[in-house]
Amino acid sequence: FLIEQPEYGFLKELGLERDNPGVFTGSWQGRGPTVTSYDPGSGQAIANVRQGTVQELQQAIGLGVEAYKQWRQVPAPQRGEIVRQIGEELRKYKEQLGKLVSLEVGKIYSEGQGEVQEFIDICDYAVGLSRIYAGQLINSERADHTILEAWRPLGLVGVISAYNFPNAVFGWNAAIALTTGNSVLWKGAPSTPLVSVATTKIVAEVLRRNNLPPVVTLCQGGTDVGQSLVSDQRVSLVSFTGSCQTGRDVGVEVQRRFGKVILELGGNNALIIDKSANVKMALDAALFGCIGTTGQRCTTTRRIIVHEQLHDSFVEALTAKYSQLKPRIGHQLDAQSLVGPVHTEQNVSNYRKAIEDATAAGGRVAFGGRVLERAGYYVEPTIITGLPHDASVVHRETFAPIVYVLKARNVKEAIAWNNEVEQGLSSAIFTEDIGNAFKWIGAQGSDCGIVNINTTTNGAEIGGAFGGEKATGGGRESGSDAWKQYCKRATITVNHSGELACAQGVVFNV
Numbered sequence: 308f309l310i311e312q313p314e315y316g317f318l319k320e321l322g323l324e325r326d327n328p329g330v331f332t333g334s335w336q337g338r339g340p341t342v343t344s345y346d347p348g349s350g351q352a353i354a355n356v357r358q359g360t361v362q363e364l365q366q367a368i369g370l371g372v373e374a375y376k377q378w379r380q381v382p383a384p385q386r387g388e389i390v391r392q393i394g395e396e397l398r399k400y401k402e403q404l405g406k407l408v409s410l411e412v413g414k415i416y417s418e419g420q421g422e423v424q425e426f427i428d429i430c431d432y433a434v435g436l437s438r439i440y441a442g443q444l445i446n447s448e449r450a451d452h453t454i455l456e457a458w459r460p461l462g463l464v465g466v467i468s469a470y471n472f473p474n475a476v477f478g479w480n481a482a483i484a485l486t487t488g489n490s491v492l493w494k495g496a497p498s499t500p501l502v503s504v505a506t507t508k509i510v511a512e513v514l515r516r517n518n519l520p521p522v523v524t525l526c527q528g529g530t531d532v533g534q535s536l537v538s539d540q541r542v543s544l545v546s547f548t549g550s551c552q553t554g555r556d557v558g559v560e561v562q563r564r565f566g567k568v569i570l571e572l573g574g575n576n577a578l579i580i581d582k583s584a585n586v587k588m589a590l591d592a593a594l595f596g597c598i599g600t601t602g603q604r605c606t607t608t609r610r611i612i613v614h615e616q617l618h619d620s621f622v623e624a625l626t627a628k629y630s631q632l633k634p635r636i637g638h639q640l641d642a643q644s645l646v647g648p649v650h651t652e653q654n655v656s657n658y659r660k661a662i663e664d665a666t667a668a669g670g671r672v673a674f675g676g677r678v679l680e681r682a683g684y685y686v687e688p689t690i691i692t693g694l695p696h697d698a699s700v701v702h703r704e705t706f707a708p709i710v711y712v713l714k715a716r717n718v719k720e721a722i723a724w725n726n727e728v729e730q731g732l733s734s735a736i737f738t739e740d741i742g743n744a745f746k747w748i749g750a751q752g753s754d755c756g757i758v759n760i761n762t763t764t765n766g767a768e769i770g771g772a773f774g775g776e777k778a779t780g781g782g783r784e785s786g787s788d789a790w791k792q793y794c795k796r797a798t799i800t801v802n803h804s805g806e807l808a809c810a811q812g813v814v815f816n817v
């Protein structure tokens with residue numbers, strides 16, 4: 308176990324042991340199956356986590372609901388103060404926690420640090436939100452009547468997060484849900500249980516210091532635990548991040564019981580290079596977009612749609628850039644690495660399969676295409692050209708650093724291709740043409756939730772709402788007014804006239 312080696316001492320600083328309980332309900336336990344967490348960069352075991360059972364999940368739900376009843380009475384700015392303390396505690400452990408994110412997921416050091424920063428940022432956001440989120444006063448058609456609109460917490464919010472952002476996705480949900488008066492029950496991905504445990508320890512310390520009930524609980528577990536969480540009537544909102552396939556089932560299941568749901572599912576994000584583009588900048592955007600996080604962000608650039616006049620020179624320049632990365636593929640915690648491993652063996656086989664399918668469909672591997680022969684899960688960042696825009700492999704999201712470069716005649720065609728896939732998460736255009744820029748952001752433009760100009764498809768800030776349309780699920784997290792998704796809306800009509808009057812002029816008396 309890596310945790311026993313001196314250079315992994317940062318794991319102990321996070322309170323982790325060789326065997327860790329994976330359930331937190333105010334105290335720590337875990338009576339379910341033990342999972343071992345592996346470093347995808349070496350294949351070595353890091354430490355064990357004892358997952359929860361369905362019974363323990365049920366218990367966590369019960370405790371979470373009870374905690375909510377107390378928490379909803381705490382004034383919102385005081386709830387914000389608790390979230391502020393969580394942000395402060397995260398700052399203290401940012402280095403170690405970010406390093407753990409890198410180690411367990413496979414993302415490079417700066418991206419691990421960036422992920423924890425994203426959680427800290429949303430805490431700051433939530434502190435401000437706690438003092439300003441508000442309802443409104445609406446004009447009534449009746450004399451001496453006032454209509455109010457108020458936002459109230461929902462209850463217990465269940466968060467199911469994915470392996471690629473094992474810390475930040477919980478953070479966006481928890482910070483906003485707690486601020487708006489909800490309690491939170493988290494189930495992290497089964498393959499990143501150490502991040503779940505370490506993050507929860509940081510939060511738990513703040514709860515302990517403030518004598519709070521378990522307004523945040525954790526239950527690591529497999530499908531049985533996940534299904535039980537999704538179908539439980541007591542979980543008012545389920546926020547699910549993961550595949551379109553599972554997300555559809557989660558959505559249907561929650562709807563069956565009239566619960567609320569936030570779905571953040573797959574993306575098939577395109578970067579459009581217009582004739583007028585600043586190509587140098589576009590190349591940098593393509594590099595981070597396609598290869599950042601080794602192609603495992605839901606916002607990763609999967610397709611580059613290039614104007615026909617620029618296509619060949621763009622592919623050549625991009626290939627040259629990719630070649631410079633060769634010595635930069637390595638263990639995620641090596642200082643010189645820019646490309647870490649993919650997360651699991653499964654990602655490697657999905658990578659292989661996508662390349663097979665792409666070449667079978669007539670695609671040309673312009674760069675990469677191979678799995679590296681070394682311990683850990685390393686694949687070459689890959690560029691594929693020459694495929695039709697509607698080839699089935701192009702329309703499929705493969706969580707790996709593979710990009711399909713497509714040749715389009717004009718921006719209109721490029722926008723049509725951007726929009727023709729099932730998913731609708733992120734998109735970007737590089738253009739210096741103001742007409743095309745506004746076409747892109749208009750009603751006839753990109754149909755995604757994230758519609759960027761002259762920047763990457765990935766790496767969104769927390770201030771905006773995050774999420775997408777169509778098979779991406781329609782949910783929004785993080786900034787803007789995404790907080791409303793964690794609330795129920797009360798429309799309140801107050802009659803201060805001293806007489807009863809019906810709306811719409813209806814007369815009804817005897």
Ligand code: UN1
Pocket residue numbers: 425471472476548603604605606764765766767768
């Ligand atoms: C994800 O991949 O699930 O916009 C989230 C981004 C990050 C979040 C990605 N802020 O790329």
